[in-house]
Amino acid sequence: MTGDRRDDRRDDRRDDRRDDRRDDTCAYALFLDFDGTLVDIAPTPEEVVVEAGLPTILDALRSRFGGAVALVSGRRIAALDAFLAPFLFDAGGLHGLEIRAGGRMLERPALDSAPLRAAATSLRKRLLAWPGAFVEDKEHTIAVHWRLAPQAGAALADVMEEIVAGLGAGWRLQNGKAVAEILPAHADKGRAVEALLAQEVYRGRKPVFFGDDMTDEDAIRIVNARGGVSVNVGPRPSAAAFRLPDPRAARALLARWAQEAPRDIAADLTG
Numbered sequence: 425m426t427g428d429r430r431d432d433r434r435d436d437r438r439d440d441r442r443d444d445r446r447d448d449t450c451a452y453a454l455f456l457d458f459d460g461t462l463v464d465i466a467p468t469p470e471e472v473v474v475e476a477g478l479p480t481i482l483d484a485l486r487s488r489f490g491g492a493v494a495l496v497s498g499r500r501i502a503a504l505d506a507f508l509a510p511f512l513f514d515a516g517g518l519h520g521l522e523i524r525a526g527g528r529m530l531e532r533p534a535l536d537s538a539p540l541r542a543a544a545t546s547l548r549k550r551l552l553a554w555p556g557a558f559v560e561d562k563e564h565t566i567a568v569h570w571r572l573a574p575q576a577g578a579a580l581a582d583v584m585e586e587i588v589a590g591l592g593a594g595w596r597l598q599n600g601k602a603v604a605e606i607l608p609a610h611a612d613k614g615r616a617v618e619a620l621l622a623q624e625v626y627r628g629r630k631p632v633f634f635g636d637d638m639t640d641e642d643a644i645r646i647v648n649a650r651g652g653v654s655v656n657v658g659p660r661p662s663a664a665a666f667r668l669p670d671p672r673a674a675r676a677l678l679a680r681w682a683q684e685a686p687r688d689i690a691a692d693l694t695g
């Protein structure tokens with residue numbers, strides 16, 4: 425019965441198509457914060473340790489997701505590149521002030537950061553009172569870290585409020601885990617996600633976002649509004665729909681997806 429056999433083949437093809445649809449790598453784009461999400465937080469930003477296999481896992485994920493994988497970080501893109509060598513990933517750096525996709529810089533921070541230089545100088549002087557606290561100058565943003573001087577946290581948060589108020593309307597304060605950062609008011613990880621989603625390889629895909637800190641809530645809001653999958657890494661209260669306990673769990677899940685395409689991303693995060 426040739427006719428029946430042909431029908432069987434058609435059924436097989438239909439099954440194949442169903443299989444394609446069940447593979448979430450065609451429907452989603454992956455956005456990953458770096459510190460506290462892919463790598464454990466260290467006493468200072470320079471001291472984070474990138475697990476040996478991580479760059480290769482991210483590269484494999486990029487192939488799996490058709491190129492739609494990006495890092496979204498408060499760090500400069502150049503710093504991410506150094507940590508993840510030899511690979512260059514799409515990225516939103518400096519909370520979205522820098523955006524790179526397909527090897528092309530789409531956005532760079534404005535060059536005039538003179539007001540910030542003055543603020544950094546005055547901040548350094550004031551920090552002498554709190555040994556262990558230090559300034560991280562990222563040229564277009566400045567952060568003060570007090571992980572090594574936890575007793576200084578409340579006072580330093582006040583100092584940063586005062587400095588950002590002095591800078592005027594173009595600047596805002598971003599608080600985080602034992603860190604406060606002054607950045608241009610329009611710097612926003614949600615904007616970075618939106619800008620990347622408008623790029624060709626990302627277009628039409630739903631965002632999956634992994635983050636761990638307050639600055640990630642801007643991205644999580646956008647991801648939730650677009651019907652994506654938002655994941656908070658760690659115990660912090662968050663608007664994210666899903667939670668993973670720590671960066672180790674995030675790395676393990678990503679390694680699994682690199683090895684075998686996820687059929688149902690949300691189910692993997694629930695189970």
Ligand SMILES: [Mg+2]
Binds near residue numbers: 457459460461635637
């Ligand atoms: Mg983080």
